[in-house]
Amino acid sequence: MPIWKRNLLVCWFGMFITSVGLSQIAPVLPLYIKHLGIDNPASIAQLSGFAFGVTYIISALFSPLWGVAADRVGRKPMLLRASLGMGIVICSMGLAQNVYELVGLRLLQGVITGYSTACTTLIATQTDKEHAGWALGTLSTANIAGSLLGPIIGGGIEESLGLQNVFFLTGALLLVVFLTTLFFVQESFTRGGKETLRVKEIWNTIPNKSLTVILSATYLIITLALYSIEPVVTIYVTQLTTDTTHVALLAGMAFSASGLASIIAAPRLGKLSDKIGAQKVILVALVVAGIIFIPQAFVQNPWQLMGLRFFLGLAVAGLSPSVNILIKKITPDALTGRVFGFTISAGYLGIFGGSVLGGQVAAWWGIRYIFFLTSALLLINAVWVYFTVYKKLNRQEEAVSQKERPEEVVVIPTEAQ
Incomplete structure (x- = not known):
């Protein structure tokens, strides 16, 4: 192996x-x-x-x-x-x-x-x-x-x-x-020299700061969106069913549906990212996930919720891996740990913020509004990613492919031909 x-x-x-x-x-x-x-x-x-x-x-x-x-x-x-x-x-x-x-x-x-x-x-x-x-x-x-x-x-x-x-x-x-x-x-690792741990100096060594910030913010929004509904899944399922004896089981199944789908889809979408580019996968995944959140606000029973959360999981599977792939792509190996550290911090903040946001929105306006807010966040993020990540990386890839493409040889026919 x-x-x-x-x-x-x-x-x-x-x-x-x-x-x-x-x-x-x-x-x-x-x-x-x-x-x-x-x-x-x-x-x-x-x-x-x-x-x-x-x-x-x-x-x-x-x-x-x-x-x-x-x-x-x-x-x-x-x-x-x-x-x-x-x-x-x-x-x-x-x-x-x-x-x-x-x-x-x-x-x-x-x-x-x-x-x-x-x-x-x-x-x-x-x-x-x-x-x-x-x-x-x-x-x-x-x-x-x-x-x-x-x-x-x-x-x-x-x-x-x-x-x-x-x-x-x-x-x-x-x-x-x-x-x-x-x-x-x-691990094959060459030990580095003594470096300061101050965040400002670490930040100054990162070569592509704007994309790093965008990808970290995207990761925060992704985790915030996914965890916004977690604190109130059980309450929502209670509202959707009259079978109060199996609420915990139904809520667990609803919670598990998206995770199961992500486990199935993540390796496949990761492989697809290797072929067509992670910026394309993350853009489509953000749009699809944003759209799928909307009908979850209108479901009539727990089974409809489970089905939609399963499809949500298929889309979500293209988000976090794509962020990691793009960070690897724009970051030198010597700085990868630093940049992943910032990104994972953003994810932790998203988990905490999503849990708090979901509970507050449910308390003030009702559970169904969580889905609308989450959908809006993901779709706005998709527009941001399109203009700042997708178009920029596509232009870079096109420029590289043009440099690598051999010049066309024009054959001028002679009189003998």
Whole structure:
């Protein structure tokens, strides 16, 4: 097996487990906070929201720094640091004696995270150009699958083995990730010199600043759009059905539909990006996703919602991998970790912002307006991408193809001919 394929396999497993580790706490967090001595429902809700969101906010702040470190000392050391650190921290959550210790550990988890940044950078820089789209598309399914199955896994473990074992088992799996990374990941890396970690100086070294900003903003909008509906899926399903005994199951199926479709489609769209260009895939995916959000506001039953969310997942599968492919394309290998760090920070902010935005819009105007707002964001983003990314990269590709195209030889017939 080629080294890049083995690295991809190990990174996929590691990203899946770390994604599970970040998302599995969602369904058990209120129960665990109550277990730690908080009885007031309002306080439980407030502390749950803060404990869940603080990890993503802190991760957004630290991802660029871990990206810099990955470029300086190598991506494999960052993978080992993140997997071992998160394993220890999540295990420690199961030993928390009060809610303040739990919140502190969640904050520390946000500081330590960086596995996704290092994985994406490793695969982007170690994979040959012909397979980069497929590899990054495949890698993106790890986060999707982990986020999809994390709450289900967390809830299942809590129901069968108890609250604390959710943290112990997740921590143990992360230690397995550490060992598989240690023994099976190989990296060809030339250690860089001593460089400052100041953001301003990092920014000055990035060659294509405008496209980097646009792609990071696009990634933020994508994650914001996808997570805007997550906090209210269960409430929406409750409004759509009279079968109150299976609301949780129906909501879980609606939540899973888009993730399942993305897992199926992401590698294929990544391969398509290698052939026709990621800027074309992301533009079409933004338009299709923006359109598919609109009819979700008018569904009459949960099954219609599931079907539309499945088609949404097919479109969404072309978004995140395309952003990663384009960033790899415009960024030198020596700076890839830095730029991916900024982009992943934007994604974390999108997750947090989407969750907050969805809840606020639902409270003020109603759940159906979330779909309209999300659709508008994606379609506006598509127009922005068309004028600033699509047209620019197409012109560059045409210029390159014209330079590489041999000049036409004009044959002038002679009298003898």
